[in-house]
Amino acid sequence: MTNPIKGKKPFEQVELFQANMVEWPVKDDLASMEFPIFSLSKNHDTEIREYENATTKKRIRITPSVVGAATVFDKDLLLFIGSQLIEARQSGLPIARKVKVDIYRFLTGTCRSPGGNSYYLVVDMLRRLKGTNLETNIITGGVEQVKGFGLIDDYEIERKTSNGKGALEVNVTISEWLYNALIQYEVLTIDQRYFKLGQALERRLYELARKHTGEKVLWKCDIEILRQKSGSTQDLRRFRSEIRSIIKRDSLPDYRVALDKSAKIQRVVFYTRSNKALTQELQKMVDGFSWFEKLEKTVPV
CATH class of the missing domain: 1.10.10 (Arc Repressor Mutant, subunit A)
Known part of the structure; x- marks a missing residue:
């Protein structure tokens, strides 16, 4: 089911990748397409969820933090980052797990309003993504994670809004689990209209x-x-x-x-x-x- 991307050539890794690709077909990783990792609730969701595929025996346990589970709308940030990394990888550019994101580019690229409140909401999004813990035997990039991990490892706000409550630019370190899937092209292209x-x-x-x-x-x-x-x-x-x-x-x-x-x-x-x-x-x-x-x-x- 993966996209037929030929020539998985060796690639260069750097400490920080800047997500500033102009055109980036939207790529979604196969694991999170198949398994219900993200909450469907728009409300504060702290319920622990477990899912197991009866046929493959692949399973996942999702444990939210007190700030709530990462939602399908929070996933937009990972889609933006992952798509940028894939596009850079295919273009022969060096990439990294740590990614600098201009929030205006993210908002407009995922069909969100770039109004003032959106920059505050991104901070909550980052908190949920970092706080949501996964335990799974789902292998990505040929590697099984044997420990619990967050959807992102870390984030830091590089530039804040004038009142200090929102983020204009952030550095996000995505999980090794997701990164392994991306560098091995375990992805499918989805329609840009998904964001609407x-x-x-x-x-x-x-x-x-x-x-x-x-x-x-x-x-x-x-x-x-x-x-x-x-x-x-x-x-x-x-x-x-x-x-x-x-x-x-x-x-x-x-x-x-x-x-x-x-x-x-x-x-x-x-x-x-x-x-x-x-x-x-x-x-x-x-x-x-x-x-x-x-x-x-x-x-x-």
């Missing part, structure tokens, strides 16, 4: 669809398994209701969402927005068009 998704579950479902559908036409997942993979803490009834709302909004880049109620265990179906590709795929399936017609969805083929 305002609902946490929409973002998470897009990541899962991108990871599991990839270049395929559709992906089906049992609704309870999807609930677990998404990291949702809602009961199944409420989760199904949220899925139905997302079906109606039809806002995910690249994919549409449908609900398959034909089986005893309901499934959520993610399918391409390309009518041509979808038609060709349904033609290959036994009773494909009949099955698709019965789905609870927004747009017919």
Whole structure:
């Protein structure tokens, strides 16, 4: 599922990398796309969460600090940093785990308002990213971390706003676990429109669809398994209701969402927005068009 990036040449590492690449296709690491590391809550979330893939036996335990768990919206900073590192790596530039980030560039690059309050919120974001502790057997870059670690190791505010409460420029040291994934290109490109998704579950479902559908036409997942993979803490009834709302909004880049109620265990179906590709795929399936017609969805083929 990784992007086919040829020629993993040796690269130079330095003490500090400046994230000032002008163009940077958004790269998302495979581990956090697959596993529910980030909280879906916009509220103060201090709940300890655990997830294990029953098939692969890969597991993860997420323990927030008193400031709360890192959220899917906090992840934007890691996406920004990781994408910049990947772009620099491909361009033959030296990189480092310690990254200097201009907050204005980060805000505008991730479709956030560069208004005054945003610079204060970044500081809270950094606190949550550093405070969220992971314990996992998920290997990145061929290395298994045998100790607990934060999503970022450290941060320091290089330049503050005039009142001293916000950050204009920060140095962020990302975890070795994430860095190993990035330098080995264990990533997928995601659509820039991801940053415009305002609902946490929409973002998470897009990541899962991108990871599991990839270049395929559709992906089906049992609704309870999807609930677990998404990291949702809602009961199944409420989760199904949220899925139905997302079906109606039809806002995910690249994919549409449908609900398959034909089986005893309901499934959520993610399918391409390309009518041509979808038609060709349904033609290959036994009773494909009949099955698709019965789905609870927004747009017919």
